[in-house]
Amino acid sequence: MRVNVLQHTPDEGPGAIRDWVHANHHTMFVYHPAQFGKLPTAAETDLLVILGGPISPNDALPWIAAERDLIKQLLATHTPIFGVCFGAQQISKQLGYPVGKAPAKEVGWAPVTRQSDVIPGLPAQLEVLHWHEDMFEIPTGARLLFSSAHVRNQGYLYNGNVLGLQFHLEPLADNVREMVVNDGDYLVGSVLGQTAAEVLAKAVPTENQLVLYQLLNFITEPN
Template identity: 70%
Template sequence: MRVNVLQHTPDEGPGSIQDWAHAKGYQMYIYHPYQFGQLPTADDTDILVILGGPMSPNDDLPWIKQERELIKQLLVDDKPIFGACFGAQQIAKTLGYAVSKGPAKEVGWAPVYRKSDVIPGLPEQMTVLHWHEDMFELPEGSELLFSSDHLVNQGFVLNHHVVGLQFHFEPKEDNVWEMVVNDFAYIDGSVLNQSADEILARQVPAENKNVMFRILDYICEN
């Protein structure tokens, strides 16, 4: 199985998603379209992972539009797709739904609440890393998967093979440090009112990796 990862900024890598791919014995290829302009083909993709980034699906950049063409073809092919933050927004935009500013900027650690039992074994509440101020409109036919205290549409599942999350399960401790030391200016104005030091001091919950694995298993096995 070939896992193709679309990474959109140096400080938001695949984290525990790479651990999952290695544990499965899958090949992982990481693309950086924002820098090199290269994307995989649908035929070369068994599983697509679309990571976060500082850009918006509404930006008029050729590679962002090309990504959506790839997503569109994979949706037609019914192949597994996982999107985090910008990645989830790209999926929603591909399906014809709006991406816009949310009611509040969320940056830091805060709970999300499970809204569906479609993926077995997920806890009712999890503490996750938020790093966003935009939100996606929930695509028709999808099921709301998670909400937070400040944003209803925090995650969705579509046709059992597609999951988009506005927040991040995938970062490991080193990934969080990388995000904070490089993008600490973005923390300002967050409704969560956490400093860079406070974000760094919080350990990544061990269950987040387990949940990430469970979500990836689900979209690949159903």
């Protein structure tokens, strides 16, 4: 399987997604559309992963529109898509739903709770890393997967193989450190009220990587 990853900022990379790719003997190609303007074609994509970043789907940038055109093509061919934060917002916007400010800015560690059993075996609650202040809408026909105390729309499953998460399961310990040392100022104004030191002191739950693998397996295996 060819896994094409769209990375939008240096400090938000694939993290544990890379480990899942290698464990399953797939091949990963990482694109940086904001820097180089390059995107894969739909024909060479078996799984598209769209990562986060400090931009909005509402920004009038050519590469953002080009990403959504690629999403449109992959939706038409029923190709699996996994969107994280900005990536999940891109999918929702391509499906015709607005992206706007969330009820609260969430940056730091906080729990999300499961809202659906459509994907069997997910835990009732996860302690995850939030790094956002915007929010997607849940597309018609999609299932709400997760919510937090401050933002209801935290995850959805659409058409069985398109999955969007507002929060981050992919960062490993090194990735969290990279995010904090480069973008720690973003913690200011978060409803979670955490300092950079507090975010760094939290050990990444091992459960997060297991759930990430479970989600990626679900959307890429015949159901």
